[in-house]
Amino acid sequence: MSTFKAPRGTYDLIPPASATFLAVREAIAAPLKRSGYGYIETPGFENVELFARGVGESTDIVTKEMYTLTTKGGDELALRPEGTASVLRAALEANLHKAGSLPVKLWYSGSYYRYERPQKGRYRHFSQVGAEAIGAEDPALDAELIILAHDAYRSLGLRNFRILLNSLGDATCRPVYRAALQEFLRALDLDEDTRRRVEINPLRVLDDKREAVRKQLADAPLLRDYLCEECKAYHAEVRELITARGVTFEDDAKLVRGLDYYTRTTFEFVHDGLGSQSAVGGGGRYDGLSEMIGGPALPSVGWALGVDRTVLALEAEGIELDLPDAVSVFAVPLGEEARKVLFGVVGELRTAGVATDFAYGGKGLKAAMKAANRSGARYTIVAGERDLAEDVVQLKDMESGEQAPVPLAEVVEAVRSRLG
Incomplete structure (x- = not known):
């Protein structure tokens, strides 16, 4: 046995379980x-300031959960805790928004890192697949992404997931709501x-998972009552677009998600078989993020789906994926x-x-x-x-x-014909 083990809150993906993750x-x-959507890959670490500006300085992710380091040259870096800020930074750096028609549609897959209390479904190292549509303000784009995530889960055989949907308003109507929410929150026992947090970003308080806080939030003002006419429309x-595609959802007036950059459409995919860590993915519109990190105005929308939690959702529903055999043929030589x-x-x-x-x-x-038996091969070739x-x-x-x-010269054809 090795002297070393995987760090606390992390895991190794090894066969055969790794085939399900893939x-x-x-x-x-x-x-x-x-x-x-075209594939994009970004570094595993970024400048700390990218996440402080983009994710939000008052978020738990930035204040408590980021893995940070200082290089020998004095650069302050952080292991990426999420994907959107990195993808948008890369798109801006490469001037993708100037290279052709908008939106720029990108997808990615990778590992992310947060210093959290480890528990089932919540790890310090986790895997996500994400999608971002950059540079267009269009309800059809929001609907498209929600539908694509829905279709992905359905293709895996998942049935017991729900889509929660809300609007967080925009720069016109949210300040009015923010003031009303602050007035309400200041009167609570917090x-x-x-x-x-009430003074820096009061909407983040609505995302508090502690029962003592949640009970006090029962009568909190709801953003939907403060939306301007444009945001309502x-x-x-x-x-309407989601419904037309036959995708069902639930309105959740208190859904705010855990990141500061969301505006207007926000959504979450939850699975009732996962207990307290029920969110398997989510996302929303982030129209101001580009400007927050020094870019031009680029209204955008995206999501990230957790691979780890999706696998747990499959297990909760008793779904075994029809995976291709790792090996179809195993060769056994008898003699040199x-x-x-x-x-x-x-x-x-x-x-x-x-x-x-x-x-x-x-x-x-x-x-x-x-x-040969352990390999799961359908056929074995033996020769002495x-x-x-x-x-x-x-x-x-x-x-x-x-x-x-089988004649030696015909082995390949014989095997292929038998495998179909």
Whole structure:
């Protein structure tokens, strides 16, 4: 056993469980690829100031949860706690908003880091797939992203998830609501940290998960009662477009999400089988974020879906994904000459697109067949001196147990025809 273990709150993805994680990532990405979203990858760390400005200096993510470091050159960096700010920074740096028509549609996948109290569904290292549509203010774009996430979850077989939807207003109507909310919150029995938050960003208090705070928020003013006519019309169209596609949702007037950059449309995907960590993904519109990080006005919308929590949701519903076999064929050589010949056959099968493995390490027949069974291969190719003398190999069906000689020159075609 190794002296070292994965750091607290992290995990290693290893076979066979890792195949499910890969399948989830691919399922979430698939509808994005069909909808004009191009892949983007950003560094695992960024300048601390990017997240302080974009995510919000008063958020728990920035004040308590970021992993920060100072380089030898004095740069203040942070491991990325979320993806949107990094993707927007990269798009601005590359002038993607000037290179063609808007919106710029991007998707990404990667690891993110937050120093949180580890528990099931909440890790210090986690994986997400995200999508961002940059540079267009259009209710149809908000609806598109919600529908694409919905379709991704449905393609995985998930049924017990819900979509929560709200509008956070804009720079016209939110200040009026902010003042009303502050007046309400100042009268509550709140701790010193929360009172400071009331003055900096009172909407963040609505996202407080502590029961003692939530009880006091029961009669808090609701933003929907303060929306301007433009925001009401915008939100109504988003709802109409989603409904027209047969996607059901629930209005949640207190949904604010945990990041400061959201405006207007905000949404969350929750799964009732995950207990307290029920959110499997979410997002919204962030029309002012580009300007917050030094860019031009670029209204945008996006989401991030948690791969880890989506896997937990699959487990909660008892769903086992139909995963392709890691290996379709396993080659077992008996003797040095057979080892050389079958090694070449393995290469030919792989070139032909057949997933094939080999009995490495000079195993005897018994040990090699055990390895073949463990691999999950449908067929095993066995060859010894007598087989090679006759220019054949033995092709064994691991399900039926049937075995038959196949001419060495016809192995690839024989295997492909049997696999269909």
